[in-house]
Amino acid sequence: MTEKSVHLAVDLGASSGRVIAGWLDGGKLSLEEVHRFANDPVLIQDSLQWNVHSLWAEIREGLRVAAGKYQAIRSVGVDTWGVDYVLIDRNGQLAGPVRNYRDSRTQGMLSRACERMGGGEAGRAAIFAATGLQFMEINTLYQLFAAAEHGERSLEIADHFLMMGDFFHWLLSGKRSIEATNASTTQMVDPATGQWQTSMLEQLGIPTRLFEPTVQPGTILGPVQASVAEATGLKDVPVVVPATHDTGSAVISVPVDDFAPEQPSWCYISSGTWSLMGCELASPRVNEVCSQLNFTNEGGVAGSTRLLKNIGGLWIFQQLRKSVQRQGSDVSWEQMVQQASEASEFELLLDPDHRAFVAPQDMLTAIKAFASETGQPVPESNGAFYRAALEGLALRYRVCLGDLETLVGSRIETIHIVGGGTMNALLCQMTADACNRTVVAGPVEATAIGNLVMQMIGTEVIKSDADLSATIRMARGIVRESFAVQTYQPENPDRWDGPAARFVELAGHGASA
Template sequence: MPATELPVPDCHFAIDLGASGGRVIAGRIEAGRLELETIHRFANNPVFVQSTMQWDTLGLWREILHGLTLAAAQCKEQGSMIRSVGVDTWGVDYVLLGRDNQPVAPVFHYRDSRNRGIPEQAFQIVPREDIFAATGLQFMDINTLYQLLSAKFSNAPALETAESMILMADYFHWLLTGKRSVEYTNASTTQLLNPNTKDWAFDLIERFELPKKLFGPISQPGVTLGPVQDSVAQQTGLENVPVVLPATHDTGSAVLAVPAEDFAPENPDWCYISSGTWSLMGCELANPLINDRCAELNFTNEGGVQGSTRLLKNIGGLWVFQQIRAALERKGEAVSWESMVAEADQAEPFGLVIDPDHNDFLAPKDMVDAIVQFADKSGQTKPANNGVLYRAALEGLALRYRVCLQMLESLTGNPIKTIYVVGGGSLNELLCQMTADACQRVVVAGPGEATATGNVLMQMIGCGVLQSVEEARKLVRESIQPKVFQPQNKEAWDQAADAFEKYAG
């Protein structure tokens, strides 16, 4: 007798947009495991228009349509049903739409220079303490609040002509469906959301005299926004496919993919690091934590799935490591990520101590030159070779994690036993071991594709394929083989931590 053919599993499409690139990924459950397949990958390069830095939103939309077309054709060829599609992006950036459903202003990049110095002007209108009490969010120039105030202070006409503000993922959901929405996890990055009511902080918005009409109703992850509109269906083949909101903030999706055994515990004994160009290190809580100590340490309360809170801190992440490579390549020295890690592993430990969050390393013209200059002015030995540079970038990041861990434990009042590292940085085994050593905690690394994984999982929850976050995380644990790193070399890292405190920014 012929073997019984198993049904082809349904597909969910995750559109995962990062600050430097995007992907269209197909996710499905096969034989009890979550499988992801990258269908289309593309660059996301900012565009410089006169003196401004902007996003190429139409270029991204063109790539998304192309990727969805490829994905739809492949799934149909395989006989797979397409259950849903959803978009995640970075936070804080937005699009202003007018009455004609078209953007009324450029879509500015969060690194655009217009944001510099705006928080200090904002504090003259509303004290810093009041802003934190209303939003629980950390203070960064890039926050949506300061971008909008920059437009207001420059008398930009778009604030008056716009009918609504939608964030980046919402913009692409609008292009997909024709329906406007503001998803909760990304709204929580604006510094204009009340984390207790989970609605806009309208009192704060009024004090800053920002147009209230811009701030539409907020939707939660898992909500079905509607089907792909006809014009998109005709181009891509996605007929009658619903758009289901994931946690549209990429970190929100990444945290959903953490392979922990619980969800938003009352007394968390684990924390996460979403590791990439930025590192987001924090705990998942049931409720926001807004107090003077949290404000003093500049931690942030961002929205998570199913009403949870991500108490976290932004850390410079692998930015320094990546920019060392970029600086060398500009000088004609091509190096691979693998060779950089190998040379770092062979370099002498703690030959140079740097802090990835030091102001000298935020946006230098040349990262190698910046590190050499920092070594000179801080009285340290200048790096003798590239391996010293690479190792310093990784060790400094691990030591910054150590400081952040101590802060987290003081805020939550609970000892952290395990650190889950997800995202691209989880693939860097040297960094993971350094993190275990610096923090003297067990590190569990994986999944590497955390954001796309979380995007697909939330779509599955919204479609009823999965019933809960706990079930989703169980699926992650059964689908990956995380690597576990045990802490070592305590005395050496304790000494390095003392030096780090001296050189920290």
């Protein structure tokens, strides 16, 4: 057993979870993965749900392993994906199933909610003015509206609403909380005040009794409760709330030397199953242009705003692997990238945000159908499909970059890519070429790093004598010193102009998710 003083990040993604230990050594942050596990949704009847019981068992196992490995554990905190939630009844039990955001019950609910709020464009404008959030059917607002419209019993018997990270913090500490950055992904919060938009919720038939005031990242909830301490060996370890939305945590790890500028010269892409591309700002941009471009104003740490766009990300690329595996070929990520690099350029253009790719039974079949429907040739090699997935993503980044520069009123010189997508060198170079900008890739473990440094800020392991924003800049300095990055410069940007024009036309005629 080592005596180093560590913090534990429980990092839950939409396909896997980890328990990661982090500690400062000589002013640098070190990481060690303690436990890794799968996060596979399950189909129960016609409902796609999260297996939260399995996740909780895996989290406890990871904490047990950590307690046996590290003598001095200073804190634990959980980050997760956004929009999904858990309802708890008065007996402290699940009030109903924990739905996956890809569950089909939300289909058509966005338009129905807009009708309820005043009809068509007027209703849409009212929702955006109240929340400043982009319109996606997966948003919590439409999940809860679907539950209300379908008469789900869980809404009647529930006493408390928790986001996914809040749910596991409650299991750890026994204390309920709703963390602000994740609450901001719901499309139910005023981006200026952070308050729940209760009038809108009432109009949509969503019970407002469920929603408690939010808490800020860095809040200490208290020690792990007795049952957790007994099961894991953790004793008197505080539960510290990080930015529980994984993108909120990832953005803290962007290795820049400023915080929430009014006129940013850099943007970020948190790259994984989803890509979240945006700028960190001092205040939200809730205006007509933002609404037209369908950008979102999500909350960040220390009152900052993450002005961003949700993009389909590596989802298509990941699902192509599953399609090929179902055909009997066990292809690795490295082999996919290699085959993509050897394929012809721009053989097939794909929009990663097209509705056809949200949750198809088989991605390869869906792409072939999309190619036929859009009058494009169907590739003959798997490598061409892999390349199309990556090129489509880079082209979407290019469009998003232009929109971002319009919204913030300044030229963005550098794109910082953090998260798992940084390991895909082909995609990083494509992004530099498509956007004609410098790309800085890293760190890979951005979400876990952001989780850990926010715990360190909450426990005052990292602290500036000035204010919280100075402390965050200090934390980013530690990240810069601790983790290597890879820089990509544009090599052939002109070759992307023609495909970019075709992509815009293709996306304009498509059905975005």
